[in-house]
Amino acid sequence: MADPMNRRGFLTRASLLSSSLLLSGCDPLVQQSWFRNILYGAENVTRSVQGLFLSDARLAPEYSEADISPKFRANGTIRPDDDDYTALAADDFSNWKLEVGGLVERPASYSLADLRGMPSRTQITRHDCVEGWSCIGKWKGVPLAHVLDLVGLKPQARFIVFYCADTMEQTLDGEAKYYESVAIADARHPQTILAYEMNDQVLPIPHGAPLRLRLERQLGYKMAKYIMKIEAVESLKEINGGNGGYWEDNGYEWYAGI
Template sequence: MSGFIINRRRFLTVAGAAASAVTLSGCGAFDGFLSSQSPVRDVLASANSLTYRVQRMLIDADALAPEFSASEVRQGQRPNGSTDPTDADYLALKEKQFADYRMTIGGLVEKPLSFSLDELRNMPARTQVTRHDCVEGWSCIAKWTGVPLATILDEARVKPEARFVVFHCYDSMDLGLSGAVRYYESIDLIDARHPQTILAYGCNDEALRVANGAPLRVRIERQLGYKMAKYIKGIELASTLAPYGSGKGGFWEDLGYEWYAGI
């Protein structure tokens, strides 16, 4: 099993680097491979689907990612992705130290809701010391505190037809000549209800820093770091991922990354 994980990480790193190069340079060299009609992308999508099914069969739905002792936190959490959003609505919240922040949850729920940061902090919390594994090849152990996503889902009463949780974010990502788009990400309900999946507002016994996703980010400890959306604006329950972005389930997935990044 360890060999499978290592090889899979190598593939993700190469694929990720290629996709990143397309994004940063605006070069069209990989456009044919990343297009929805490309047979190469069809093969990658099939491999992703197979990986997802195999891991779901081999790993218990409630199996925990490794947790560590607090003494193993030896540095601040290394930032990944966006580190300082410049979107006007985010800057307005940041200026008031997120006093006006409200996270919404809607879509396929019986009871659409919104929560202030204080309301989230007053809910039953979970603290976990886990390792963040980045597709770029680095890792970092940190202590995270937040409300279990399952708690929020239970309060909103998810409808039976819902299959996915979609995270909408405040940060925009530049696509070169195509302009900027808001970051989004998604997971299935199995990972959404996993006990270690939390909406984190604290890191290493401090309020979450802007570089790490303040005021709120999701921690999905059994997947790679790009799945853990930061600067969360709202959560939407959906039966299909087709209406969002290019329909692949996330910003990076729309550029060729795997939707299921389990480790």
């Protein structure tokens, strides 16, 4: 049987190749419907290939303490330009709460202390960025599946959407903030956690404090930082651009599997 790491490498390179087109002066192409169809077709191939190799429960590789990168580059925003977030950060997020709602039986909100009091998982994993770099870090947080079990998903829930504090651009309708989404199967994967620690320290602001998603079998832009709210939904079509995430609304793949 082929080495699973080689399979992962193949999938990683394939995803990086398709996404890198968007980082190399091809942005005008993204506006063309025929080019979007090519991208979405490639996404379906990525999902199909990964489905052949990886079960829903298969784990991404985990590493030892000795493998942790001496410097872990921060992806995306490094400090949200948002007054409410700045006020929360100034108070060490003591007044921050994670809202969990949508298609759930028991909507709730949780403080950092609440989340820290829940069952936790610690994992040392590799972060693969769409820009082509990788780092290994240690993460601790509450499994997302545990939070979903607490609130109770309704049968029609198919996706989990993450709403974040970082503003990406100013639009005619106001501020466009970062958001992401995952399918329920990926939300319930054992390595999908809401991380509040990195490398045995409180999660730093450049890496998404107070809470970020770790979705270890997908590319870095899927791992939403500065999470403020989680919502269970049946469809992504009516949310912002309708493609399931800020970068997806700008042409990236929704399923960024590696």
